[in-house]
Structure formats: C-alpha cells, structure tokens
Amino acid sequence: MKRTSFWLLPVLVLTLLLCSCTQRAIGSQADELRVNSWSGSGEYSTTIHLSFDGTKASFDIHSMGGADTRLYGDCLVDDHKILLTDSRLKKSLEFDYELSGDEVTLSYDGGTINLNKD
Numbered sequence: 477m478k479r480t481s482f483w484l485l486p487v488l489v490l491t492l493l494l495c496s497c498t499q500r501a502i503g504s505q506a507d508e509l510r511v512n513s514w515s516g517s518g519e520y521s522t523t524i525h526l527s528f529d530g531t532k533a534s535f536d537i538h539s540m541g542g543a544d545t546r547l548y549g550d551c552l553v554d555d556h557k558i559l560l561t562d563s564r565l566k567k568s569l570e571f572d573y574e575l576s577g578d579e580v581t582l583s584y585d586g587g588t589i590n591l592n593k594d
Contacts (some may be wrong), residue, residue, distance in 0.1 A: 477534055498547070506553040509573065524589055526582075529554075533560050558582070561586035 513527040521540035526533065533551035538544050547569060549562040561568040572583040578593040 503554055506555055509558070509575060509580060511552055515594055516589060516591040518589055524591060526591060527582075533558070535560055574582040 483548065510528040513525070515525045516525065518524055518537075523538045525536040525538075528534075528551065531550060532548065533553075535547040536544070537546075545561040547560055547565065547567065549560060549564070551561075552559040556572060558571045558573055559568065566587075569584065575584075576579045580591050580593075582589045
C-alpha cells in the first residue's frame, strides 16, 4: 500500500502541472485573433468564416447562390495584418485587420468585412 501511495502522489502532481501548462496565454492582438473562430455576413447574403489551427488558417466564403470558396494554408499574423497562403490554389491573400472586443474588421482591396467571435 505504501508503494502505491509513494508513486501516486508524484504522478498526480505531474499531471496537474502538465494540465495547467496547456492553455495558451494571450499577449497580443494576433494571439487573440488566432485563439478564436470568427464568422459574419457580407453583401448579397454571403457568409464568411475564419478559423485558425496553429500556423494554418481557413477562410471560407459561402454565397446564397451556392458558390463556395475555401482558402486553407499557411498563415502569418502580426498585430495588423493576416497573410494566408493556399499552396493548393497557388494564391495568397493579405488582410489588414482591426480587433475590437468580440469583433474583427478585415480590410482587403478597398472593401471591409466585419466578423464576430464564435
């Protein structure tokens, strides 16, 4: 019984330490943007969804007419810009963004899109 207790305590402490370290600290606007998913509506009943997975991002556009566009690939995010490169489509998009609470405004080629935190 003593041997079990001897090994149980260190395993429990180690487990608690590892679990407490798995949450990511948010230290910048770029971190805040990447830890959340975002969605919204554009012109002509278009729905837009932006999500991040580590160094990858997915930008999905679905129009009312049934057309779907999905960009997925490597993503670089700083405190003002998002650069998404889809190697499959050989296309890169660069957005300027402004984060304000639970809303992000993306600017691209003179247009803007407002997305809300999911």
